[in-house]
Amino acid sequence: MICKEIHQDIEQVLIDEQEIVYTLDSLAARINRDYHGEPLLLVVILKGSMVFAADLMRRLEMPVSIDFMQTSSYGSGSSSSGFINIKRDLETDVRGKNVLIVEDIIDSGNTLHKLKELLRSRKPKSVKICTFLDKPERRVTDVEVEYVGRQIPDEFVVGYGLDYNEQHRNLPYIGILKRSVYE
Ligand code: IMP
Numbered sequence: 001m002i003c004k005e006i007h008q009d010i011e012q013v014l015i016d017e018q019e020i021v022y023t024l025d026s027l028a029a030r031i032n033r034d035y036h037g038e039p040l041l042l043v044v045i046l047k048g049s050m051v052f053a054a055d056l057m058r059r060l061e062m063p064v065s066i067d068f069m070q071t072s073s074y075g076s077g078s079s080s081s082g083f084i085n086i087k088r089d090l091e092t093d094v095r096g097k098n099v100l101i102v103e104d105i106i107d108s109g110n111t112l113h114k115l116k117e118l119l120r121s122r123k124p125k126s127v128k129i130c131t132f133l134d135k136p137e138r139r140v141t142d143v144e145v146e147y148v149g150r151q152i153p154d155e156f157v158v159g160y161g162l163d164y165n166e167q168h169r170n171l172p173y174i175g176i177l178k179r180s181v182y183e
């Protein structure tokens with residue numbers, strides 16, 4: 001049996017487990033303060049955001065419900081195209097609700113820009129975005145992101161839900177992927 005150790009594909013740990021906890025605590029504190037106990041619908045973008053969403057929601061103090069959306073990004077590469085395709089839509093009617101989109105990482109901004117527009121057209125009370133990571137240098141499309149966990153440099157990262165070709169989501173930290181893995 002070939003046993004491949006997942007940590008060996010990591011060049012450098014960028015955000016360790018302790019820093020993840022600190023980031024979660026400060027994001028949750030801001031969200032709790034801003035919504036004043038009003039009910040919140042978390043729209044979790046599959047699949048990468050599931051780990052972050054699971055940790056974040058347990059720190060939220062208002063009544064919380066969750067639903068999921070999945071978009072496809074045409075191919076398995078390391079960057080997204082300008083289009084989004086909704087592979088899975090919400091079951092929940094968002095009309096009149098406070099919606100918080102939970103995303104793992106914002107890169108070009110294309111996905112979140114389109115999603116925010118789409119959800120806004122369904123007449124919620126409010127739509128905001130909470131992303132764990134932000135790569136500001138990569139932004140192509142302007143989008144207002146209300147909650148950012150950490151800004152990171154322009155490196156391809158995996159772990160804590162984030163993948164490369166569906167691998168490495170189970171790493172407990174955010175790490176920079178070795179270039180040799182994808183070049
Ligand atoms: P955007 O539309 O370019 O902002 O794409 C965001 C999506 O691209 C994220 O939800 C991820 O699925 C993916 N992505 C962007 N950068 C990375 C990365 O460094 N690691 C893993 N996935 C990434």
Ligand code: MG
Pocket residue numbers: 045046047048049104105
């Ligand atoms: Mg994603």
